[in-house]
Amino acid sequence: MQVDGELGGQPNSIANQADSDAQPSPNEGARTKKVTVQLSESMFQRLEVATEHQGLGKSMVVETALERFLNPAPPIEGLVHEAMDRISGQMARLEREIAIIAETVALHARYHLTVTPPMLPSGQREACLLGQQRFKVLAEQVERRVRLGQPLIQETIDRLGRRSRPTSEAHGGASERAAEEQPRKEGLSAVAADGNSEPSAAVEGAAAIQTFETCPTSFVRPAATSVRKELGSQTLPVARVEPVPVWRLIACVFLPFAAGYYLSYLFRTINTLIAGRLASDLGLSAADIGLLTSIYFLVVMAAQIPIGMLLDRFGPRRVQSVLLAVAAGGAALFGLSTGFLSLLFARAIVGLGSAAALMSGLKIIVLWFPRERMALINGYMIMLGSLGAVTATAPAEALLDWIGWRGLFGVLAAASAFAAILIYLVVPERTTGPEGTRTPATLKTVYSDARFWRMAPLSATCIGSAWALQSLWAAPWLSDVERLDRTRLVNELFVMAVALSLGALVLGFLANWVRRRTKKSEALFGLVAAMLIVAELVLILHPPWPSLLPWCVLSMAGSATALTYAIIADYFPAELVARANGGLNVLQFGWAFVVQYGTGLILEQWPLEAGHYPLMAYQTAFGVNVLLQMAALAWFAAVPWLERRKRKTGASVTRQPAGGWNSVDVVIPPAELAILEADDHAEW
Structure with missing residues (x-):
């Protein structure tokens, strides 16, 4: 393309210098035409200066300028947006890959920490x-x-x-x-x-x-x-846990063991209803009644550790079915007894047969249910079991009027035999894993753990006392101090038993709520123990208003095992839970025996007044118990403070009493077979 210029309105022909210095234009080889244009003097001079370099012609410059003008480049904003979109996509992919890596690492870590x-x-x-x-x-x-x-x-x-x-591509592939x-x-x-x-x-x-x-x-x-x-x-072997429907867990696992615990609670509390009939029929004293009732706790206490080992070794299904059959034989013998010694022996056999009722239920919960729900399910178990205490009031009173206490124990013997057969035939077997994969753990691990000894004294003095008083001495107190007749006494015992059952449910829900937020149930247990002490102080002071409310609080404290057993399950692995609960039960049932028998001995130090023991006798017996409970509560509250103080001074965290036990610092993770988040299983 040739360019002609004019100056001052006169056309000036500019010779095309393509012959000597112009390089081929971008469209060289294409058909060209001559065009005459007019430029201002300043533009013409700039064009002259630009084409002074060798190899650069005016036609090339003009054609390049026209190309840029007629085909403008996209705006810079569009280029920036395109680049930013590309970078955003890359960042999104990178963020997704990082999230996948983080979740993989977290799940892997949780798996190993759990199993x-x-x-x-x-x-x-x-x-x-x-x-x-x-x-x-x-x-x-x-x-x-x-x-x-x-x-x-x-x-x-x-x-x-x-x-x-x-499959159609199988041969080709x-x-x-x-x-x-x-x-x-x-x-x-x-x-x-x-x-x-x-x-x-x-x-x-x-x-x-x-x-x-x-x-x-x-x-x-x-x-x-x-x-x-x-x-x-x-x-390679890959672990797999098959999901079990909730209805099967409830019908085939939970309810059979709840039935066994129900019968054990009925055996435990039935003497408070039949104590008067036994005393009148066989001529038993208050100390005899106390020993006859408390022998149940003594035998249960002595059997806890061996039964805990049997539960960890053979599983709750076989152990509980055999022991319930033993309880059935003891109940039948009790109904046939004619003297104090035979009654005492039969009651001891019933205690032996009922010794695993609670521990086996707790063990089966550990094996089959999620750990984060354990306190709640423990509450359900204790609530249903404590319905046995409800049955030991007005319903049992109706049966006593109809068939007598001997016929009542015949019915209990048949019910225990049926429960034993049901557990053996219906409950599936489940273990915590092969023996070769476990780290050896013995009862010494339990009794050398400082956390256990922080909670055990308070649990024994409070829960054991609640069991002892509610299952035996509540009825004599209401009769001797409140001077209630038989009908009102049975009604108040019924209300106390209902409070015990509801208390287990309420404490289970509260423990589940606390564990979701703070992961600690110890503070809730300390609060329950303090409420029990206040209720006993009210009974000792005997203000001029009805005593049903403090007795209901005392009954509810007996269901605090929903808390203590869940705390124990957090301290120890699944294969050691039964022995750990057994170690705690030794102290709880042992203290219940001491309170029941000791209260009877203290009451006998006062003479009867019109067939009733005086208020001072009950105040003395209850007061000694409250003093020991207050000391245990002070120890429970002081241990964390002592540990913080020792950490500040650089000393050992574990306190070693003069008796000489040493703490074993064992880091014990949860031991579920299935690792589930709250939303992983729709049935939960």
């Missing part, structure tokens, strides 16, 4: 060495994967995608899989032949799996059932 068995200090050094060995293998695998640039997750997804192809398998095998051979060769990620992954298989597996805890999963040419 890892407890470890005593004696085995920690060996565990650390094993952990270092495994970590070294893990680091080597990560280094290989990063170096080879093939992510394990993507490789697994690709492999699973190939396996999920339709067989040759491809064979072709893929052959290089993998060759790669393994090449690695064996040449140590300098670089194996593929899949080959090194298989080798790493073999390396892990050579390491000890003392930290691996399989679930109750397992399946086999293929990985390349390896076949």
Whole structure:
């Protein structure tokens, strides 16, 4: 294209210098036309200056300017927006991948923290060495994967995608899989032949799996059932927990053991209703009645530790079914007894048969139900069991008027035998895992734990006292102090039993609420103990208003086992829970025996006044008990303060009494077989 210019309105012909200095235009080779344009003098001079360089012609400059003018570049805002969109997409993908990594690490950590068995200090050094060995293998695998640039997750997804192809492609894909398998095998051979060769990620992954298989597996805890999963040419065990419908858990697991605990509670409290009939029929004194009733607690206390070991060894189904059959025999013998010694022996057999009722129920809850719901389910168990105390009031009174106390124990014997058969035939068996995968733990672990000894004195003096007073001495107190007739006395006992049952439910809900927010139930238990002490002080002072309210508070305190057993389950692993609960029950039932029998001995120090013991006798007996409870509560509240003070001074956290026990610092994670969030299981 040629350019002609005019100055001052006169056309000035500008010779085209393309012959000597103009380079071909961008459209060289295309058809060109001559165009005459007019430029201002300043523009013409700028064009002259721009084309002074050799190889740059006026036609090229003008054509390039026209090209830019006629086809303008996109605005800079559009380019910026396009770049930002691209960067945003990359950041979103990066954020998603980071979230996947974080969730994977969190789930993996929670899995190991949940299923890892407890470890005593004696085995920690060996565990650390094993952990270092495994970590070294893990680091080597990560280094290989990063170096080879093939992510394990993507490789697994690709492999699973190939396996999920339709059956119609099976024949066509067989040759491809064979072709893929052959290089993998060759790669393994090449690695064996040449140590300098670089194996593929899949080959090194298989080798790493073999390396892990050579390491000890003392930290691996399989679930109750397992399946086999293929990985390349390896076949590895993979733990699997089959979900169980809630209705089956309730009907076949929870309710049979609740029925057994119901019968044990009925046996425990029935003497408060039949004490007068036994005294009149067989000529028993207050001390005889106290010993006859408290022998139940003495036998239960003595049987707790052996039964706890049996529960951990054989499971709650077999142990509870056998013991309920023993209780049935004891109840039948009690109904046939004609003297104090035979009654005492039969009552002891009933106590032995009922000794595992509560512990077996707590053990089955640990085995089958989520740990975060344990306090609530314990509350349900104790609520249903405490209905036995409700039955031991007005309903049992009606049966006594109809068939007498001997016929009543015949009915209880038949009901116990039926419950034993039901538990043995209906309840499924479940264990906490193979013996070889557990870290050895004994009863010494329980009794050497400082947390246990912080709670045990308060639990024994409060819960044991509530059991003893509500199951025996409430009726004599109402008769001797309040001077109630038989009808009103039975009605108030009924209200107290209902308070006991509802208290278990309320405490279960409160414990579940507290554990969701603070993960601590100890403070709630301390509050219940303080309320019990206040209620007993009201009974001792005997103000001029009805005593039903403090007696109801005292009855509700007896259901605080919904808290203590859930706390114990947090302290110890599943395979040790029964023995830990047994260790606590030794103190609780033992103190109940002391309170029942001791109260009878104290009352006999005062003479009867018109067939009733005086108020002073009850005030003395109850006062001694309250003083010990206040000392236990002070110890319960002081231990955390002492621990904080020792931490500040750099001393040991654990307090060692003069008696000489030493604390064992055992980090014990939860021991569920299934790891569930609150929303993982729709049925929860």
